[in-house]
Structure formats: structure tokens, C-alpha cells
Amino acid sequence: MSLKPPVSDKDHIQGNRQAAIELVEYGDYQCPHCGQAYPIVKAIQQKFGSNLKFVFRNFPLSEVHPQARIAAIATEAANKQGRFWEMHDILFENQKNLFARSLLEYARGIDLDLELFGADLKSDLLAKRVEDDFESGLRSGVNGTPGFFINGKKYSSNWDEDSLSGYIEAKIAWLRENEIPFL
Numbered sequence: 001m002s003l004k005p006p007v008s009d010k011d012h013i014q015g016n017r018q019a020a021i022e023l024v025e026y027g028d029y030q031c032p033h034c035g036q037a038y039p040i041v042k043a044i045q046q047k048f049g050s051n052l053k054f055v056f057r058n059f060p061l062s063e064v065h066p067q068a069r070i071a072a073i074a075t076e077a078a079n080k081q082g083r084f085w086e087m088h089d090i091l092f093e094n095q096k097n098l099f100a101r102s103l104l105e106y107a108r109g110i111d112l113d114l115e116l117f118g119a120d121l122k123s124d125l126l127a128k129r130v131e132d133d134f135e136s137g138l139r140s141g142v143n144g145t146p147g148f149f150i151n152g153k154k155y156s157s158n159w160d161e162d163s164l165s166g167y168i169e170a171k172i173a174w175l176r177e178n179e180i181p182f183l
Contacts, residue, residue, distance in 0.1 A: 001153075022150065024149040070098070073127055141154055
């Protein structure tokens with residue numbers, strides 16, 4: 001399956017926007033598997049540096065993770081103040097404590113305007129943004145979290161660090177073999 005829609009400027013992108021390798025994760029902040037994937041993705045980002053663009057899309061599985069949706073909205077609220085990635089990291093690092101009071105403490109910790117943040121947590125527009133990510137995941141064939149895509153194609157193998165890293169290395173080798181320019 002392929003990624004629908006493709007990555008655009010509307011996405012949360014970390015790293016080199018022109019990188020030859022694009023890793024997209026559909027994730028849920030309360031999902032224990034996403035919590036396990038979080039340091040793996042960080043290690044992959046470190047290893048591949050400017051050759052990797054990382055994109056995160058919200059895929060809250062609210063029926064099994066009741067705080068996942070509000071956590072996703074919290075990242076979108078932080079994004080409005082230019083702090084998506086800081087909130088993203090804090091939520092994964094504090095996955096067992098995603099209640100409203102904690103979200104406000106995390107917002108305070110990254111120097112967000114708390115009044116604006118609180119109002120944005122109730123925003124229909126931000127809730128729709130989360131829902132749009134979720135729906136794009138469904139259209140792309142995501143049926144659990146984490147859901148990974150590499151260069152627009154669903155990655156269905158193991159996502160442990162060695163497997164994911166090996167797959168990306170093979171992609172880079174293929175680009176070199178075929179003399180396709182990349183950074």
C-alpha cells in the first residue's frame with residue numbers, strides 16, 4: 001500500500017526536507033508499541049542524519065487508549081506555538097501520564113502560552129487535523145500503531161532498530177547503484 005496523501009508542507013517534518021529517504025510514522029502517544037518505537041526512530045534519525053526526513057502523523061486508537069486523542073490534539077496545540085516536536089517528545093517520554101493536568105504541566109515546561117494552549121485543546125479545527133491524519137492512515141492501510149512508510153510505501157517488516165536500519169541502508173545502496181542523486 002502507498003501513503004495517501006503523500007507528504008506535504010502540512011505535515012510535521014523533522015530533518016532534511018530534501019532527503020532521499022522519507023520515514024513516515026502513524027503513531028499513538030499512548031500506545032506501548034509506539035513508546036518502544038520512539039527511541040528506535042530517534043536512533044535511526046541520528047544514524048542517517050541528512051539522508052533522512054522523518055514525518056509524524058497522528059493515529060490515536062481512542063477505543064483502547066483513552067488519552068491518545070487529547071494527547072494528539074496537545075501536539076497540534078503546541079504546533080500552533082512552534083513547539084510540536086518538543087511536545088511530541090515529552091508525550092512519548094511520559095506516556096503513562098497523559099491526563100489534562102499533565103498536558104498543561106508539559107506545556108508550561110516548554111514555555112507555551114498556557115491560556116492559548118488550553119483554548120486550543122478544545123479547538124474543533126485541531127481535532128479535525130487529528131481526524132484527518134487518522135483518516136489518511138486508514139486510506140493508506142494502517143491498521144495498528146506504529147504504522148511506518150518508507151518513501152511512500154508501507155513498511156511491514158520488523159521495526160526493531162536493526163531491521164529498520166538495514167532496510168533504509170538497502171534503499172540508499174539501491175539509490176547509489178542506480179546513480180540516483182541523494183544527499
